Each structure stands twice: as structure tokens, then as C-alpha cells.
Amino acid sequence: MTSPHAPVLLAEVIEALDPKPGDVIIDATFGAGGYTRAILERGAEVVALDRDPTVQPFAEAVARDFPDRFQLIRTPFSGLAEAFEESGKAKLDGAVFDIGVSSMQLDQAERGFSFMRDGPLDMRMSDEGQTAADIVNTWDHGPLAHIFKLYGDERQSGRVATAILRRRVEQPFTRTLDLADVVEKALGGRRGAAIHPATRVFQALRIAVNDELGELERGLEAAEATLAPGGRLVVVTFHSLEDRIVKAFLTERTGNAPGGSRHAPVAVETRKPSFDLLFKGAREAGEAELAANPRARSAKIRAAVRTDAPAWGAAKGRGA
Known part of the structure; x- marks a missing residue:
């Protein structure tokens, strides 16, 4: 089975990972296996992670082609450390994350991610937990408006939340196009807008349903704790x-967080950097990839190398 879409920044990802025969790499977002196949073709082993059960056919195809160097473990980012222990591998040489919803998921109307295709209002990347329908049908005005603003940058979040509460009294939301229509009307229609009026609301719901930002934070911390020096x-x-x-x-982890001023000094950080940057800042797709794959237009890649310093652990205020 071939991949249904081209993985974004593939060349840059492989250059940054630099997988070699004998290396063990975690592909934390297996999806259709685009990164995984490229890593395996370089001779490394891959422990792939994904919480989406629909990726199984792609995993089976990869396993047939690379039977001794590939395994898939169903888990979100936060389970990375436990998954690596389960894999039985001794040393982790690299980890790659591809954040957000995939074009493959957007194309599946039955998943409910897209406001352009009619489907159940689901949006779960796994088959567990609350759905988008649960959120829009049960959350109060304040929490709804909050996630639309925070996760979707929707400037009229309060108006959208009001429209949703008013409509759900008459009939609960169950379908994607139904919600998209209510949001569009609440925002005054399209009127030449560059993007669909429901774009930000659907993005916010997807992030909330899947706790995407929390999972990303915990996944980064798990990678820090699991990666070997180098x-x-x-x-x-x-x-x-x-x-x-x-x-x-x-x-923070490279020791480059801004310090205090002479008027407001901060405590000296005694922990040693747990990462060194592989390159400064973020890199973006080149013109050739942008022309071939419009999805790459907003993509950015960042990379770092694990030092031999102890892991810093969970962010302050979040607990261990």
C-alpha cells in the first residue's frame, strides 16, 4: 500500500535525523508511514507510534517490506517513553514528530475533521474520549468561547459560542456541515473571506478534542527523557x-532562555542544557516543495541533539 500523501519536509527531516544502519528511531506520528519508510531505507530501525487505529493497513504494508526493523505501537505522544521500553530496544538515537492533523484524516469524511465534507462531528484522532459533538453540545458559553479564541484565534469567539448554544437548544449538533453552517451564519457569511469562516472554530475543536498541545508538551519531555546522548x-x-x-x-533546554534585567534579576539556572540546537531557528519548505505540495506552506522544522545532561523533566507548574 502506498502513502496517500507526500510527507512534508521529508528531505529536511531525514537530513536532521541522519539515520544510519543500527540506529533506532521513533516516528512519533506514523500516519501513512512516509517518514518511517525513508528512515528504514537508510538502514535504521523504526519504532512507530500512532493513536489512530486507521493507520493499521499502512503499518502492515511497511512490516511486510521491512519485517525485522519495524514495529507499530498504538499510543499518543505522552506514551513515548513507555512505548520505547515496550519495544525492547536498548538505545534511542532519534525521534521525529509531525504535529497536527494529516491530509489523510481530513480526506476521511467519517472522521469529522473537515468542514468541507459532511460527516459525524467526531474529530478524535483515536477511537476514545469525548468527541467534538460532546463539546459543542455540553460545554458552557465561557469554555467554548475560550477555546475558540485560544486555539483558533477566532476574534468573534463569543458570538460563535452564543450561536452554538442558541441552536443546540432546538437540536443537538451531530454533523460537520451543520456546525459549519451555523458558524458561517454567526460570522456574517463569507463575504469574500480568504478562508472559510468555520476554519478557526474547527481547528480549535480538533485541538481541544485531542489535547494536541498538552500531548505535544508531554511528548517533547518524554523524548528528552528517552533519547540517548547524541x-x-x-x-x-x-x-x-x-x-x-x-x-x-x-x-529553555538549550540554555538560551532570556534572563532577567539588572532591575529584575532572575535566579541562576543551575541545570545543564539537555539539548544543543542542530541549527538556529526554524527552517521552511523550499520553492520546489511548495509548488508540488501546498500543504507545506506553513510547515516549519526545528531540530536539536541530546546532550549527556540529565533531563529537565516536566515544565514548571504542570507537575512531574
Whole structure:
């Protein structure tokens, strides 16, 4: 079975990971197996992670082609450390994350991710937990408006939340196009808008349903705790919210977080950097890839190399 879409920034990911025969790499977002196949073709072993049960046929195809160097473990990012222990491998040489919803998931109307295709209002990347329908039919106005603003940057989040509460009294939401229509009307129609009015609301619901930002934070921390010295961490993001988390994580863990001023000094950080940047800042897709794959237009890649310093652990305020 071939991949239904081209993995974004594939050449850059492989260059950053630099997989070699004998290396063990975690592909934390297996999907259709695009990164995994490229890593395996370089001779490395892959422990693939994915919480989406629909990726199984792609995993079976990869396993047939690389029977001794590939395994898939169903888990979200936060289960990375446990999954690596389950794999039985001794040393982790690299980990790659591809954040967000895949075009494969968007194309499946029955998953409920898209406001362009009619389907059940689900949006779960796994087959567990609350759905988008659960959120829009049961959450109060304040929490709904909050996630639309925070996760979707929807400036009229309160108006959208009001419209949803008013409509659900008459009839609960069950379908994607139904919700998209209510959001569109609440925002005054399209009126030449560059993007569909429901784009931000659907993005916010998807992030909330799957706890995407929390999973990303816990996944990065798990990679830090699991990677061997010299192991490489590579992350591809598609949205500023995700990239901000990755940037902040690497800025802190490389010892480059801004310090206090002479008027407001901060305590000296005694922990040694757990990562060194592989390259400064974020890199983006080149013109050739942008022309061939429009999905790459918002993609950014950041990468770092694990030092031999102890892991810093969970972020302050989140607990261990």
C-alpha cells in the first residue's frame, strides 16, 4: 500500500535525523508511514507510534517490506517513553514528530475533521474520549468561547459560542456541515473571506478534542527523557501554537532562555542544557516543495541533539 500523501519536509527531516544502519528511531506520528519508510531505507530501525487505529493497513504494508526493523505501537505522544521500553530496544538515537492533523484524516469524511465534507462531528484522532459533538453540545458559553479564541484565534469567539448554544437548544449538533453552517451564519457569511469562516472554530475543536498541545508538551519531555546522548529530536509543525511550544521547549533546554534585567534579576539556572540546537531557528519548505505540495506552506522544522545532561523533566507548574 502506498502513502496517500507526500510527507512534508521529508528531505529536511531525514537530513536532521541522519539515520544510519543500527540506529533506532521513533516516528512519533506514523500516519501513512512516509517518514518511517525513508528512515528504514537508510538502514535504521523504526519504532512507530500512532493513536489512530486507521493507520493499521499502512503499518502492515511497511512490516511486510521491512519485517525485522519495524514495529507499530498504538499510543499518543505522552506514551513515548513507555512505548520505547515496550519495544525492547536498548538505545534511542532519534525521534521525529509531525504535529497536527494529516491530509489523510481530513480526506476521511467519517472522521469529522473537515468542514468541507459532511460527516459525524467526531474529530478524535483515536477511537476514545469525548468527541467534538460532546463539546459543542455540553460545554458552557465561557469554555467554548475560550477555546475558540485560544486555539483558533477566532476574534468573534463569543458570538460563535452564543450561536452554538442558541441552536443546540432546538437540536443537538451531530454533523460537520451543520456546525459549519451555523458558524458561517454567526460570522456574517463569507463575504469574500480568504478562508472559510468555520476554519478557526474547527481547528480549535480538533485541538481541544485531542489535547494536541498538552500531548505535544508531554511528548517533547518524554523524548528528552528517552533519547540517548547524541540522539536527535526533529519536530515539524504547521501552526504557530505548536511551533511556539517547540521553540520555547528548545530555547529553555538549550540554555538560551532570556534572563532577567539588572532591575529584575532572575535566579541562576543551575541545570545543564539537555539539548544543543542542530541549527538556529526554524527552517521552511523550499520553492520546489511548495509548488508540488501546498500543504507545506506553513510547515516549519526545528531540530536539536541530546546532550549527556540529565533531563529537565516536566515544565514548571504542570507537575512531574
